[in-house]
Amino acid sequence: MPTLELDDLAGEGEAALVARGSAYAREYARIQGQQTTLLKNLAVVIVSLRIQRGDLRGASHEYRQIVADMYRAAGIDPDNSTNLQSAVRWHIGNLLRRAATPRELERADLKPTSPLERLQDARKVDAAIVKAAKVSAAADAAKSSRKKGTKTEPDVGAAIKATADHLRLAKVAADVLGKLDRHVITKDMADGQRKALDRELAAMERKIASLRKLTAPPAKG
Template sequence: MPAREVARLAKVDVDTPTALEVDDLVHEQEPALIARGAAYATEYARIRENAGILAKNLATVVVALRVRHDDMRGASGAYRKDVGEIYAGLGEGDREKLQTAVRWHVGNILRRYLTPRELEKLDLKPTSPLERQQDSRAANAAIVAAGRAELQAATSKKGRKPKDNELPAPTVRETADHLRMVHAATNIMNQLSPDVINHAMTDGQRAKLDEELETIQKAIAKLRRITRKARSEG
């Protein structure tokens, strides 16, 4: 049942609700309390559902204002004055919370509205906040997968019981662990973003990253010599 209909039947004002105390409601019978609760719950869900759409629409308005002001970075005083009027009726807490959501949507909308060349000219990152969020989640998942593969490999080694004066034969699990670890390492390397390296890192951080990459490159080269030799001898 639509939220407004539930509220009407329960005789609950969901448009301008007031905070209630228990003493305000104890006189109501169970069916009335259930109907009242359902009205509040339904209206809460409706507001939550529409909140994202409203924030996105507001972000679209903000981008349109940037176009009108010929100020796609939103830095001019005239643009800021217009945007300030939009939020003028909100309290500080509500304004900050909404502005944070709107900025996220603005970042995504700009990446769809502007061309890569226009983004570069404005010194804006080519990736949207949504893409960076997805990349971050993928990177975290890759790191977790790598940690899990490393733990599984360590567990496999602990479980080995070699015979006296004899090297243990690799198990099926150990060979699978090697493939899992390489796959996890590849996923992590694929998460390294040229955009972050070029625009977010300091020179010192880039130098440190280059050192680490060189170490990885040497380790890979050493392992590849082993795999190539083993394959040729096989």
């Protein structure tokens, strides 16, 4: 389909332009739907090839050559198929996590979570961090107000709010910690990054231990 210029449509009236625009939009929507199906089907083919060759990761030279030949037979130069391969990789990743067992994924050094799950987790992490920042800011503001002796609300109300803030902060902190991925820590992090994370976790442990001395129920007897 040739790309239009404004001069090409200079002689068309409003009704003709609207009809042309509707046709283009309809064709675009049709192609988009077909693209998704074709990408998913291509992913099934590629995962099938990996399973047949016992190469779930698709890292061997033989497998890569087969896929390159497949693209070349379709008239697609592998060196210029970045967008296609990136789009297919998403579906491959999701399909692999449904087709392989956790042990098979581990042997292939693949993350146990799919690209879709990682995207969802990333969004949850972002939301947890934003929530933590908001709750922390609210708690800091209340604490500052109490220190200055500001009478913006009754003392009983301030105590109730401070109590609720502390419970919310603890819940948010637990949520954020729960988002740490074991695979990322063991497989993706460099040694220096793991050491840095370990220092942060150790500091958390000390702070938690200090706070738990205040929350632990008194010993009986």
